[in-house]
Amino acid sequence: MDKIVSKIAALGVPGLVFMIALSATGLAGGAAITAALAALGPGGMIGGIATLGVIGLISEAIAEYGFDTIFSAVVQELYRRGETINSLYTKIDKYPVSKSLKAKLKEKLKEISKEDE
Secondary structure (H helix, E strand, O other), rough: HHHHHHHHHHHHHHHHHHHHHHHHOOOOOHHHHHHHHHOOOOOHHHHHHHHHHHHHHHHHHHHHHOHHHHHHHHHHHHHHHHOOOHHHHHHHHOOOHHHHHHHHHHHHHHHHHHHHH
């Protein structure tokens, strides 16, 4: 059991997500692996593998820079790509994050829009 836990820990967050998906299938063996990967991403098993890779990259960035910093940078990039301030406010309101983070993001948007004036 310790060997299995150490191998899953080496995989980090993607390993945990995969284990949760495995347990949610209710299957065993190869069928559980196939079903879990297919359920994780678009395009069947290949999409599931790609999704786990993306989860790994995102979790690594969050661990290095922090959630608030990454989230703020994404909102800034959306603005630079042509999203309007109002559309970004609407998106921020729909994000499943804390009220304090929403307030920080909106304040950041105000700063960005003032810089562009």
